[in-house]
Amino acid sequence: MFQVLVNGIIVGGIYALITIGFNLIYSAVRFYHLAYGAVGILGAYLTYQIQKFIFETQGGGLITGFLFGLLISSIVTGMLGILIWKFLYRPLRKNGASNVSMIVASFGLLIILQNLIGLIFGQSAKTIRLSEVTTQGYEFLSASITKNQILILIVTLVSVFVFELFLHRTKIGTAIRAVGQNSQLAAVVGVKTEKVIYITFFIASFLSVLASSLIALEISLKPTYGLMLILKVIVASIIGGIGSMRGALVGGLMLGVAENFGAYYFGSQWQDTVAFGLLVIFLLVRPQGLFKK
Amino acid sequence: MDFIVQLAIYSAIASIAAVSLNYVVGFTGIMSISHASFYGIGAYGTALLLTKTGLSFVPALLLGVLITGLVAAFASVPILRLREDSLMLVSVGFALIIHSLMLNWQSLTNGPRGVKSIPRPEIFGISLTDKNFYLVLCLVLLVLTIIIFYKITKSPYGTVIKGIRENEEVMKNYGYNVSKYKHSVFVLGAIFAGLAGGLFASYIQYISPESFILLPSVFMLIMVILGGMGSIGGSIIGAILITVIPELMRFAGLPSSFAAESNQIVYGIILFALMYWRPQGLFGKYKI
Numbered sequence: 001m002f003q004v005l006v007n008g009i010i011v012g013g014i015y016a017l018i019t020i021g022f023n024l025i026y027s028a029v030r031f032y033h034l035a036y037g038a039v040g041i042l043g044a045y046l047t048y049q050i051q052k053f054i055f056e057t058q059g060g061g062l063i064t065g066f067l068f069g070l071l072i073s074s075i076v077t078g079m080l081g082i083l084i085w086k087f088l089y090r091p092l093r094k095n096g097a098s099n100v101s102m103i104v105a106s107f108g109l110l111i112i113l114q115n116l117i118g119l120i121f122g123q124s125a126k127t128i129r130l131s132e133v134t135t136q137g138y139e140f141l142s143a144s145i146t147k148n149q150i151l152i153l154i155v156t157l158v159s160v161f162v163f164e165l166f167l168h169r170t171k172i173g174t175a176i177r178a179v180g181q182n183s184q185l186a187a188v189v190g191v192k193t194e195k196v197i198y199i200t201f202f203i204a205s206f207l208s209v210l211a212s213s214l215i216a217l218e219i220s221l222k223p224t225y226g227l228m229l230i231l232k233v234i235v236a237s238i239i240g241g242i243g244s245m246r247g248a249l250v251g252g253l254m255l256g257v258a259e260n261f262g263a264y265y266f267g268s269q270w271q272d273t274v275a276f277g278l279l280v281i282f283l284l285v286r287p288q289g290l291f292k293k
Numbered sequence: 294m295d296f297i298v299q300l301a302i303y304s305a306i307a308s309i310a311a312v313s314l315n316y317v318v319g320f321t322g323i324m325s326i327s328h329a330s331f332y333g334i335g336a337y338g339t340a341l342l343l344t345k346t347g348l349s350f351v352p353a354l355l356l357g358v359l360i361t362g363l364v365a366a367f368a369s370v371p372i373l374r375l376r377e378d379s380l381m382l383v384s385v386g387f388a389l390i391i392h393s394l395m396l397n398w399q400s401l402t403n404g405p406r407g408v409k410s411i412p413r414p415e416i417f418g419i420s421l422t423d424k425n426f427y428l429v430l431c432l433v434l435l436v437l438t439i440i441i442f443y444k445i446t447k448s449p450y451g452t453v454i455k456g457i458r459e460n461e462e463v464m465k466n467y468g469y470n471v472s473k474y475k476h477s478v479f480v481l482g483a484i485f486a487g488l489a490g491g492l493f494a495s496y497i498q499y500i501s502p503e504s505f506i507l508l509p510s511v512f513m514l515i516m517v518i519l520g521g522m523g524s525i526g527g528s529i530i531g532a533i534l535i536t537v538i539p540e541l542m543r544f545a546g547l548p549s550s551f552a553a554e555s556n557q558i559v560y561g562i563i564l565f566a567l568m569y570w571r572p573q574g575l576f577g578k579y580k581i
Contacts, residue, residue: 031378032378032382088565091569092568092569095569097568097569097572098572098580099377099378100324100377100378100381101568101572101580102568103378103381104514104518104564104568105564105565105568105569107511107564108560108561108562108563108564108565108568109561109565110561111511111557111558111560111561111564112557112558112561112562112565114557115553115554115555115557115558115561116554116558118554119551119554119555119558231385231386231389234382235386238379238382269393269396269397270393270397272389272393273389273390273393273394273397276386276387276389276390276393277390279382279383279386280371280383280386280387280390283371283374283375283379283382283383283386284371284374287375287379
């Protein structure tokens, strides 16, 4: 039982991390960026590739390679996030596309990205490893935690902490929050909305790569996981209240825990059903989520 | 020739599904992406009745369609409480739950192995194992579908549902029971998706959960959007185009290992480009 909870919290932490980015984008541009899941998975593939390169040709360690790959691929994919806004979404919005139109277009983008990943990296599953042999986990209050999980916890906690500081203690962070609350008013008082949106897309895509690479430590990567991931993100963000940062944290954790308990009681094949059951329940009972008025 | 007949059968089945989806999405403005699930339920219902109970084709298809309608009636309660993009999301959630049921309710659906050797139909003693006869059956049902939806959308009832698409609040103020209208539209649309699914199962003779997850939903949506929201003729042209394009791309000389991915990339580009240049589709009048 305690073990299930621990596993749930660890997975939930990753969900929270990627949902924060999704909500950040949603509150800045007010539409569902569905391709976001595939962007994260693309980044995770990059991480995998860089780690492999460092390990096989440069003689670096697996963990060094992973952390290095994580950094590079987050930055590269962050740039990609900006390009997606600048050259794809923004012209569409300028064209007067409705929210439903935007969601359809971003779904198209999701399909394109997913298949590009398949073309470039192949359809076979890939796992990011941190050591060549499976290592013994640590015992902690009758639950065992693997080394991978510890790394996941550390990266998640540090990222959330740094992000919170950034959002609340820096000028750009304040501008991002202002645009999120009321973009027109923010523009009136002199916030450069467009620049803020660029930064938002960068940070969010950055976070999505961190989260997806961490997921790749626990389950293997497949080109089609972008869709599954974005659906999980949407569930988490609706539970917490779409657009809310605190909601993303709580929603992600709740989803991770619920999924793991669902798998524990009903069998792992029902894990996703539990997640979407939760979505349906929340949309019916509390469609505004936990943290939104 | 055989190949062309086969494409014609697929196009006709796709047209039935697309026209019924257009009725829900284009005419009434219910942005549902769960249509492939109803298509799948119709396919599974018909296939299981044919293989497990030994019912003959016509009662099996009718029962399959009836089951689809019942599921849609239940599903519409949560789905239709929402609107626009949240409705879209919950319908995706519903589609995934249905897929997971098909995959995991092994005793009923046979799980990931799917349902094999579904018999081709026999109607009034005429065996439709011949593809040409099957095409005739599909075309007859397609014409029937077109007539039914054409009549409905031109009737006073049709005017009300178009009004709901344009402005729900106004229709409420006029005293129409908007929710009742939307439920009936949703269920009728699903019933015809189930019919298309039943036809598909009996033609292809083997179905598995993978045939009814994301891709068919996307295909159907692209057919409707490409053809045009609220245009029956548009949906049929959309259905034919989306069915034929992958076959044409085979002649483009791409290595077959890339075929699946490059097909899907083309669909993705079509979706994105449509939203940019023609959100109302080729023949539609209403932007989404």
